[in-house]
Amino acid sequence: MSDIASLGDLTGKRVLVRSDLNVPLEQVDGTTAITDDGRIRASVPTIKQLSDAGARVVVTAHLGRPDGAPDPAFSLAPVAARLGELLGREVAFATDTVGESASETVAALADGDVAVLENVRFNEGETSKDDDVRASFAGQLAQLADAFVSDGFGVVHRKQASVYDVALRLPSAMGGLVATEIDVLRRLTIDPARPYVVVLGGSKVSDKLGVIDNLLEKADKLLIGGGMVFTFLKAQGHEVGKSLLEDDQLDICRRYLTEAAERGVEIVLPTDIVVADSFGDEASARVVAADAIPADALGLDIGPESAAAFAAALGDAKTVFWNGPMGVFEVDAFAGGTRAVAGALTTIDGLSVVGGGDSAAAVRQLGFDEAAFGHISTGGGASLEYLEGKELPGIAVLERH
Numbered sequence: 001m002s003d004i005a006s007l008g009d010l011t012g013k014r015v016l017v018r019s020d021l022n023v024p025l026e027q028v029d030g031t032t033a034i035t036d037d038g039r040i041r042a043s044v045p046t047i048k049q050l051s052d053a054g055a056r057v058v059v060t061a062h063l064g065r066p067d068g069a070p071d072p073a074f075s076l077a078p079v080a081a082r083l084g085e086l087l088g089r090e091v092a093f094a095t096d097t098v099g100e101s102a103s104e105t106v107a108a109l110a111d112g113d114v115a116v117l118e119n120v121r122f123n124e125g126e127t128s129k130d131d132d133v134r135a136s137f138a139g140q141l142a143q144l145a146d147a148f149v150s151d152g153f154g155v156v157h158r159k160q161a162s163v164y165d166v167a168l169r170l171p172s173a174m175g176g177l178v179a180t181e182i183d184v185l186r187r188l189t190i191d192p193a194r195p196y197v198v199v200l201g202g203s204k205v206s207d208k209l210g211v212i213d214n215l216l217e218k219a220d221k222l223l224i225g226g227g228m229v230f231t232f233l234k235a236q237g238h239e240v241g242k243s244l245l246e247d248d249q250l251d252i253c254r255r256y257l258t259e260a261a262e263r264g265v266e267i268v269l270p271t272d273i274v275v276a277d278s279f280g281d282e283a284s285a286r287v288v289a290a291d292a293i294p295a296d297a298l299g300l301d302i303g304p305e306s307a308a309a310f311a312a313a314l315g316d317a318k319t320v321f322w323n324g325p326m327g328v329f330e331v332d333a334f335a336g337g338t339r340a341v342a343g344a345l346t347t348i349d350g351l352s353v354v355g356g357g358d359s360a361a362a363v364r365q366l367g368f369d370e371a372a373f374g375h376i377s378t379g380g381g382a383s384l385e386y387l388e389g390k391e392l393p394g395i396a397v398l399e400r401h
């Protein structure tokens with residue numbers, strides 16, 4: 001598969017880079033603040049590498065889910081400004097993606113200069129399911145450049161114009177961030193060092209249940225926390241009150257429990273739960289047994305006994321993949337489980353991988369040193385789809401080069 005070196009001498013060449021700059025924003029006193037710039041920082045090395053090589057770097061990215069039309073709330077302008085600070089150089093900003101501003105901005109670039117195009121999802125062609133609509137938009141993007149570098153790992157599982165179609169139209173290569181992510185995922189799937197422990201949590205329950213199928217063939221232990229817990233507890237016949245529940249997944253959870261037992265894979269479920277009367281209500285937080293959740297309560301974290309058990313189960317692991325917070329870590333009373341798992345990962349003698357936007361944010365928010373983890377992935381969905389054994393369109397298209 002082609003890396004940036006395969007593109008040859010880049011001096012003076014216009015290089016379109018698809019980065020993942022989809023950061024959380026917050027409005028503070030009328031101005032937009034970036035609450036976690038992890039993805040921007042992760043994008044810097046490839047952009048810098050191209051700029052140092054004398055390329056005219058044109059960055060394309062999305063922010064949030066605008067509806068295929070311009071929406072100032074999702075402008076990349078504040079992100080471009082932060083990228084400039086991190087790069088330590090001026091970053092030009094085009095107020096459209098493929099329009100007049102984009103053409104003029106790109107034409108004005110000198111060798112080594114960097115520009116960011118406005119949110120690629122302001123154009124309906126980006127995410128269209130109609131191949132022709134996408135292709136036509138990708139053609140416009142391709143006209144802005146002489147080569148393409150795919151470095152937005154968080155989107156490589158999407159068949160979108162700036163991820164997939166544009167790579168069919170330009171000499172294309174994989175950026176260092178995507179290359180590193182794929183390398184780590186290979187280490188998780190091809191002959192992982194054992195014991196191999198997987199920790200799953202978070203709130204996107206049905207998205208994540210699919211990965212268990214594949215993991216049951218690979219992992220030695222599966223620790224389950226977060227919102228996913230309650231569908232499993234209910235599948236075992238317990239009351240889960242008002243907790244997050246996916247009723248239509250109960251049969252699947254039952255099947256996983258049986259299959260795990262048959263394969264000798266240990267599924268570890270919490271034995272105690274921190275519940276509250278309503279979502280995020282710290283004042284009413286209390287610990288109950290996992291099989292005795294009151295009908296009017298909702299589970300917002302794994303309990304302290306479970307947190308200790310999860311940490312102990314991670315103790316001798318040689319490979320760990322963790323995706324999804326153990327609880328509503330954004331509120332301190334429900335952060336204990338996530339803190340315990342994150343802490344255990346920092347002491348692993350082997351490869352520890354954190355996947356998922358909120359999991360990565362939790363690690364930083366709870367004050368852990370990112371360097372203490374083997375790898376913090378920038379893409380939750382993409383990692384999960386890879387681990388599920390699905391083909392990632394944004395990677396497959398690069399393999400054609």
Ligand code: ADP
Pocket residue numbers: 201202203204205225226227228244299300301323324325326327328329330355356357358359360380
């Ligand atoms: P990631 O981005 O790491 O893949 P998700 O997006 O699936 O993770 O889930 C993250 C969210 O899950 C967090 O905002 C957290 O508050 C929430 N969460 C964790 N546990 C629970 C729970 N028991 N009930 C409701 N939400 C939960």
Ligand code: MG
Pocket residue numbers: 356357358380
């Ligand atoms: Mg998330």
